[in-house]
Amino acid sequence: xxxxSQNPRHKITKRGQNVTFRCDPISEHNRxxxxxxxxxxxxxxLTYFQNEAQxxxxxxxxxxxxxxxPKGSFSTLEIQRTEQGDSAMYLCASSxxxxxxxxxxxxxxxxxxVT
Amino acid sequence: AQSxxxxxxxxxxxxxxxLELRCNYSYGATPYLFWYVQSPGQGLQLLLKYFSGxxxxxxxxGFEAEFKRSQSSFNLxxxxxxxxxxxxxxxxxxxxxxxxxxxxxxxxxxLQVTL
Numbered sequence: 001x002x003x004x005s006q007n008p009r010h011k012i013t014k015r016g017q018n019v020t021f022r023c024d025p026i027s028e029h030n031r032x033x034x035x036x037x038x039x040x041x042x043x044x045x046l047t048y049f050q051n052e053a054q055x056x057x058x059x060x061x062x063x064x065x066x067x068x069x070p071k072g073s074f075s076t077l078e079i080q081r082t083e084q085g086d087s088a089m090y091l092c093a094s095s096x097x098x099x100x101x102x103x104x105x106x107x108x109x110x111x112x113x114v115t
Numbered sequence: 116a117q118s119x120x121x122x123x124x125x126x127x128x129x130x131x132x133x134l135e136l137r138c139n140y141s142y143g144a145t146p147y148l149f150w151y152v153q154s155p156g157q158g159l160q161l162l163l164k165y166f167s168g169x170x171x172x173x174x175x176x177g178f179e180a181e182f183k184r185s186q187s188s189f190n191l192x193x194x195x196x197x198x199x200x201x202x203x204x205x206x207x208x209x210x211x212x213x214x215x216x217x218x219x220x221x222x223x224x225x226l227q228v229t230l
Contacts (some may be wrong), residue, residue, distance in 0.1 A: 003201075045217050045218065045219070091158060102149070102218070104216075
């Protein structure tokens with residue numbers, strides 16, 4: 001069990017650029033979540049996949065954000081035309097289905113800084 | 116809507132002293148409750164969880180938490196703190212939206228341990 005991995009760990013970009021993050025969940029987990037964590041706050045739910053289907057998106061996820069999980073394995077989160085307010089830690093988590101879906105295993109996160 | 120309150124932003128304890136971190140939740144039904152720990156540069160690690168049954172739950176690293184429905188609380192305790200426990204601690208409540216098992220986190224309590 002190698003755990004949840006995320007790449008890159010850090011990303012610095014200029015305002016207006018596009019960025020893409022990758023998450024590799026634990027291989028047996030069919031559920032995958034994206035959260036955003038800003039300084040001094042707890043993680044906030046962004047979106048969720050069961051296998052390759054994106055089943056729910058938070059209102060926090062504006063039209064500039066898009067997430068995919070094409071083969072039900074890894075997932076990508078893309079932010080287009082980044083803004084300074086997008087600076088945050090982006091966390092990925094995965095879990096089994098059912099009641100165990102609340103036991104979410106988190107990756108180390110990707111810290112985004114928009115200058 | 117569900118919410119989680121962690122009233123203490125920052126707590127300092129001496130190594131070997133006991134610890135209690137407070138968590139209050141607001142949720143209309145029986146909650147699923149969790150404590151996660153986040154060390155610098157690391158993802159969140161699940162310490163313990165409460166679904167039902169015994170209101171005193173044991174977790175990893177010697178932590179325990181007690182669910183008190185009458186007080187809407189789920190406080191985290193440890194009888195003797197180690198320097199390696201210094202980290203940020205997040206309480207979370209789980210909610211089933213019909214499609215997702217979403218976690219709502221508190222704002223966290225940063226624990227500092229003095230030697």
